[in-house]
Amino acid sequence: MATPPGVRPPSPLTVRAQSIPPRHDFPEHAHAWHQVVYAISGVLTVAVEARSFAISPEQAVWLPTGSRHRVGSLLGAEFRSLWIADEAGTGLPAAPTVFGVSPLLQALIVEAAEIEGRGDDDARYAGRVTDLILDQLRRAQPLPGALPWPREGPLAALCQALYADPADDRSTEEWGREIGMSGRTLTRRFEAELGMSLRSWRRRLRVFKAIELLGGGLGVTQTAMELGYGSTSAFIYAFRTDIGRSPQNYMRGQHGQGARAIR
Numbered sequence: 001m002a003t004p005p006g007v008r009p010p011s012p013l014t015v016r017a018q019s020i021p022p023r024h025d026f027p028e029h030a031h032a033w034h035q036v037v038y039a040i041s042g043v044l045t046v047a048v049e050a051r052s053f054a055i056s057p058e059q060a061v062w063l064p065t066g067s068r069h070r071v072g073s074l075l076g077a078e079f080r081s082l083w084i085a086d087e088a089g090t091g092l093p094a095a096p097t098v099f100g101v102s103p104l105l106q107a108l109i110v111e112a113a114e115i116e117g118r119g120d121d122d123a124r125y126a127g128r129v130t131d132l133i134l135d136q137l138r139r140a141q142p143l144p145g146a147l148p149w150p151r152e153g154p155l156a157a158l159c160q161a162l163y164a165d166p167a168d169d170r171s172t173e174e175w176g177r178e179i180g181m182s183g184r185t186l187t188r189r190f191e192a193e194l195g196m197s198l199r200s201w202r203r204r205l206r207v208f209k210a211i212e213l214l215g216g217g218l219g220v221t222q223t224a225m226e227l228g229y230g231s232t233s234a235f236i237y238a239f240r241t242d243i244g245r246s247p248q249n250y251m252r253g254q255h256g257q258g259a260r261a262i263r
Helices: 103-115 120-139 154-166 174-181 185-193 196-213 220-227 231-245 247-262
Strands: 014-020 035-042 045-049 051-055 059-063 069-073 077-084 097-100
Touching: 014 069, 014 103, 014 120, 035 051, 035 069, 035 103, 045 059, 051 059, 059 069, 077 103, 154 174, 154 185, 154 196, 154 220, 174 185, 174 196, 185 196, 196 220, 196 231, 196 247, 220 231, 220 247, 231 247
Parallel strands: none
Antiparallel strands: 014 077, 035 059, 035 077, 045 051, 045 069, 059 097
16 A cells, blocks of 8 residues: 555654544554554454454554554554564564553554654754654564454354354354354364364453444443443453453553543
8 A cells, every 4th residue: 555645655754643433443454654553542353364462552463564454443443553664674473463552652652643744943853752652563462362364265254243242142054054064063173273262262352342332332241241241240250361451441541541642
């Protein structure tokens, strides 16, 4: 994808302030430069190389040059795209990566967006901010646990259906009949292609959807119901098991970081 009218290519860095409305995504595309996708408010979903990530304001996605990707959001988000020149990516990952965003990197991204496009008087300051951002990206810690996604075919249809309705509790056998294979074949193919069982994938999907729903402003009880949990306490237990914090503590942390980011 070429640069839009009025937007300069990265040399070495261009920052774009963007919004995405609810239930919308940008079509799959690629760039001739590296990209960092970061939500300053709300939650984004990023699909790249048959994987799907959900990112909140404490995470970002690194997309090396040429990575075909799609960015979307269920409830809308405000985000920043950092375009980084290919030659400026020395020491950064060769593959798409989800990483944690430190308070310093968060502040630097917000500042870079604020000064984007200003005159030459700010050129040296902007250069120092860019250098610090690149240093912070090289120090950022990758985060495990990205949600795997099938490339195409019946498994993709199954995952899309569950993503649209994570409360759907049909069994493996029922889903097998739905997509034209036995439950045993579905189990085998799912584990071979995605590296985990359908049950484990659904559990991880629910956590990712929970992050998206909570980040979009839904309450804990509403989120539990939307995801198909039998009770709020069951949802809190599952969320704490995967994330290490209760949903309430997690969102308090997000609101605190968001306030710092837009101050």
